[in-house]
Amino acid sequence: xxxxxFDAQVVLSPQDSPLGKVLSQYICVxxxxxxxxxxxxxxxxxxxxxxxxxxxxDEQIYFRYGGRESNSPDTYNSLESMWIALEQGLVLHKKYxxxxxxxxxxxxxxxxxxxxxxxARTFAQHQCVECHLIGDFQNIQREREGVLDKLSQLxxxxxxxxxxxxxxxxxxxxxxxxxxxxxxxxxxxxxxxxSWNGTPVITFGDVQYRYDQxxxxxxxxxxxxxxxxxxxxxxxxxxxxxxxxxxxxxxxxVDPRLDFEDRPLTAAEKQQLGLKPDSCASRVKYVSDMAKxxxxxxxxxxxxxxxxxxVDTDPFANTAELYLKLHIKAGGSVKLEVLRDGKRITMPLQxxxxxxxx
Amino acid sequence: MLRPxxxxxxxxxxxxAQEQLIDWRTNYREALTEAKASHKPLFVEFRCEA
Numbered sequence: 001x002x003x004x005x006f007d008a009q010v011v012l013s014p015q016d017s018p019l020g021k022v023l024s025q026y027i028c029v030x031x032x033x034x035x036x037x038x039x040x041x042x043x044x045x046x047x048x049x050x051x052x053x054x055x056x057x058d059e060q061i062y063f064r065y066g067g068r069e070s071n072s073p074d075t076y077n078s079l080e081s082m083w084i085a086l087e088q089g090l091v092l093h094k095k096y097x098x099x100x101x102x103x104x105x106x107x108x109x110x111x112x113x114x115x116x117x118x119x120a121r122t123f124a125q126h127q128c129v130e131c132h133l134i135g136d137f138q139n140i141q142r143e144r145e146g147v148l149d150k151l152s153q154l155x156x157x158x159x160x161x162x163x164x165x166x167x168x169x170x171x172x173x174x175x176x177x178x179x180x181x182x183x184x185x186x187x188x189x190x191x192x193x194x195s196w197n198g199t200p201v202i203t204f205g206d207v208q209y210r211y212d213q214x215x216x217x218x219x220x221x222x223x224x225x226x227x228x229x230x231x232x233x234x235x236x237x238x239x240x241x242x243x244x245x246x247x248x249x250x251x252x253x254v255d256p257r258l259d260f261e262d263r264p265l266t267a268a269e270k271q272q273l274g275l276k277p278d279s280c281a282s283r284v285k286y287v288s289d290m291a292k293x294x295x296x297x298x299x300x301x302x303x304x305x306x307x308x309x310x311v312d313t314d315p316f317a318n319t320a321e322l323y324l325k326l327h328i329k330a331g332g333s334v335k336l337e338v339l340r341d342g343k344r345i346t347m348p349l350q351x352x353x354x355x356x357x358x
Numbered sequence: 359m360l361r362p363x364x365x366x367x368x369x370x371x372x373x374x375a376q377e378q379l380i381d382w383r384t385n386y387r388e389a390l391t392e393a394k395a396s397h398k399p400l401f402v403e404f405r406c407e408a
Contacts, residue, residue: 007405014377023380026401029389030382034404037386042404049406057394086401093399131406 002073003050009079010052019079022086026054034129040110044209045157046135047250049073051205052082054089056096060104062089064205069159070246076204080170085203115141132251139254143329150326151216151243151316154254157208158243163236167204175225185236187225194231195224216243216316241318247325256330256351259291260284260299264318273304273339281306282319297349300340307337324351 011030013020031037041059044051044066050073051066063085069075095101112118112129118137122129135156142148160167164180165187167173173193175182193201196210214221223234247255262282265275275281284303291297299305305320306312308327317323320336328334330353338345383389386402393400 003405007403010403011380011382013380015380016378020380023401025398027389027393027396027398028380028382029386029400029402030384030405031386031402032384032405032407034406037404042402051404053400053402053404055400055402057390057397057400059390062399089399089401096399097397131404 003048003077006074006077007050010082013079019083019086022083022090025090026086034112034131034134035123036111038109039112039134040107043107044205045212046131046133046138047156049131050077051131054086056093058096059106060096060101062092063202064209065203067157067205067208069161070249073249076167076169078170081172081203084172088202117141117144136252136254139252143254148254149216150254152212154247154250154252154325155216155243155245156250157212157245158214159245160207160211162239162242162244169204172203173201173207181236181239182223182234185223185234186232187223187234187236188227191225191227191232193223194226195222197221197223214238214243241316244322251354253354254330255354256325256328256332257354258321258324258349258351259288259294259296260321261286262305262319262321265304273306275306276313279306279312280314280317280319280323281312282321294352295350296352297336298347299336299338299349302340304339305336306339306344309334310337324349330354 010019013023015021015024042053044064048066048068051064053064054062056062065082065085067076092101112134113123115134115137117140118129118133121137122133139148139153142153164178164182165175166177168176175187175189175191175193177189178187178191193207195201196207197214199210201207201210218238220235220237223236225232225234262284265281265283267277270277270279270281273281282305284299284301284305287299287301291299308320308323311323314323317326324334328351330351333348333350336347336349338347383392389400
């Protein structure tokens with residue numbers, strides 16, 4: 001079970017431990033059923049099995065604590081950084097009690113029972129409303145209503161490593177290493193992130209939540225860092241596909257399963273094959289055994305997919321696989337144009353929908 | 359013979375009796391009321407145990 005050790009370390013903290021001493025200054029609550037939780041107030045990426053919020057009695061949130069990266073649920077959890085966040089939460093709380101904290105607009109209440117497919121599939125069968133089911137069924141409902149934006153609602157929680165940010169996790173938002181776009185923008189090891197696109201942040205959970213809210217069409221973001229007591233604004237140019245994350249841990253039913261993986265062609269490969277420089281043509285690098293069993297398609301490793309239903313460019317996708325994930329409904333079918341052994345062939349591709357285990 | 363898990367269950371209260379642990383409430387609404395009365399902030403954990 002994800003987060004089991006960290007959960008136990010937090011919940012079983014002795015009162016006289018460093019974490020226990022600061023937790024004792026809070027009213028601590030542990031919720032293990034989401035049925036009646038206001039998910040409008042406690043909004044987050046629902047593919048996290050453990051997540052924390054600090055807030056006041058007027059339900060103004062001080063910070064979020066949690067969040068994960070694609071390949072591990074535990075990368076950003078540490079007792080040390082939680083202690084730092086809780087101390088900072090107490091500073092904000094003193095300001096709140098003194099009437100010095102700016103008012104926040106409370107998010108509109110929203111409850112799991114307002115998600116129709118969750119009611120039909122989970123509540124009606126008296127099953128546990130698991131966190132990930134909230135996100136999954138929200139997206140199913142959005143897809144039914146024609147308002148699903150896969151760029152932001154399927155590809156949730158962009159990875160800060162894509163920006164070149166590596167955190168010194170026990171130290172909270174202190175930069176351990178800055179490379180790529182953030183290094184080019186002037187961020188340095190030892191800097192501490194204090195604000196993300198204008199919103200104050202205390203934890204990685206805050207950063208990930210605010211980063212997730214960035215418009216997927218954005219070209220740049222502003223990060224404020226503290227460097228030796230000086231506040232410095234860093235304007236970061238967002239790299240191509242900055243929002244992309246590996247979806248394999250999400251188990252989302254709106255994610256069409258394709259039974260293959262590919263890689264983008266290089267500029268030289270495109271030129272050699274006579275393809276457009278901005279083409280999303282890609283080379284197949286993996287074909288699942290399930291492709292034959294399900295008769296999804298007849299792709300082979302090494303094939304070059306040059307078009308999907310006649311489309312060969314896309315403003316967001318750099319491969320056919322990504323184009324399919326963004327633009328076709330799970331369970332839908334398309335026609336692929338493929339280069340194999342120097343010949344252009346066409347073939348059908350049938351995607352499929354992941355079934356929930358419940 | 360007692361199985362290991364049963365022995366652990368018997369020993370657990372004795373082990374934890376050495377230390378005072380944080381009192382984690384389980385009802386958010388009641389905790390919110392308590393936070394108002396005590397002027398303390400809230401720290402809420404959401405844990406999916408499934």
